[in-house]
Amino acid sequence: MRNEKAREHAKAGAPALRRHSSKSASSRSRSDITRTLGVKSDITVTTHENVYRGLRDRILFGGFLPGSAVTLRGLAEDMGVSPMPIREAVRRLIAERALKMQDNRRVLVPPMTAETFEQIVFARKTLEPELAARAMDRISPADIRKIAAHDKAVDRAMAMGDVSGYMENNYRFHFAIYQKAGAETLLALVESIWLQFGPFMRMSYNRWGTSDLEDQHQAAIAALQQKDRRALRAAIGADVSQGMSFIGETVLRRSS
Template sequence: MAPTSAGLPSFVERRPVQDDDFIYKELKQLFMIGEFVPGQKLTLPTLAAAFGTSQMPIREATNRLLSARALEAPPRRTLCVPDATTERMDALLPLRLLLEGEATRLAVEAKGTELVAELEAINAEMDAKVPHEDIKAYLRLNQKFHFLVYQSCGNAELIDLIELLWMRYGPMLNIVRSGVLSKSGHTRHLEVVSGFRKRNPEIAAAAMQSDIRDAAGPIRQAIEDGLTERRRAE
């Protein structure tokens, strides 16, 4: 991993590909797994230093993140990660449930039992991270589990929409980076696998939606608790 500036996640060292494309993909991945904090301020010089590159490819990559609404640029053009609010969650969560449920249903119809062994292996890896409280690795594996399913749905437009939602939703995971997420994931993932094993799209889709809802509960509670604390401090 390349050394990075304070307050930023670790970035993978640059590879021999076009800078802005690589940087965008790296930032996109980090947004999707909750490596950035809601409300976090980002500057082009800081990101350029973290990646060891100039500001030009950073500007191109962050413009794509702005277009995806994963980043915001309030007055004075300071880039920032959107705040975590119940309103934002209420806007994004129903869309995730709808689209990810449909992608799961289509994946079962397309793949049947083909994904069972690989999904079980990922879930076992996730279980192994829980005792060590390796939440970063756990969230990466969780994303791998979900997108193995979604990328098997046969609908590229649907996958793109789901990725956009994850980029916008991901930073909210940062406010509950503790073992609480892993407690619900294991059972729901087993239910998803069961749906594939039985070739039952509805079982798998319902389990995936339940997994998303279960993970959303602690996030909503953390947002509401934070709001209560701020009101008390006023």
């Protein structure tokens, strides 16, 4: 099968050439990444790619708060690389609307507005049930077990009040399903959407906690087992609604 990208490529940074910051480089471990598609991940790819994934995970799993500034040299220092791969990764994330460059040319994690929020909800409710429905026939029992495992991890994290863990596993739960649809084009739209509400999700959970969270994951898993497409659509739709209304509480109070 092998959907795409199974590159080898050694490269990655010409260690003898680095004469700038030192800083011991790799604080970013590049395990636990996995990426959107189920690629097994073997050898290092480009520095830019690693930087991109690192930033992406931070945004998606709560490493950044909305409104926080992002500087090229700052990130370069943090990650122990030259500003160049940072520039490309940031440019990419700006294109995906995960970051925003304001007129000042300052880059920041975009704040949320009620209008943007409403559009995100619409897009999610439109696209995610569709992706799930398309995925259903391609999901094997083994896949369902993996999906259920993600859900378990979500519950664990929720019980422990581990916000990042919750966000990460919730993401994995959803995308383990969607990814199976084999619909890269639609998947890319949804990924962009998630990148846009990620930081805000964290903010919301910071304020309200994860304890009184409900989700429809169990209903979705049941629907997958019974191959009930209508029920699956409904479960995903309801899950999106619940999750977003929870987050929406925060949006509607203050507009940053």
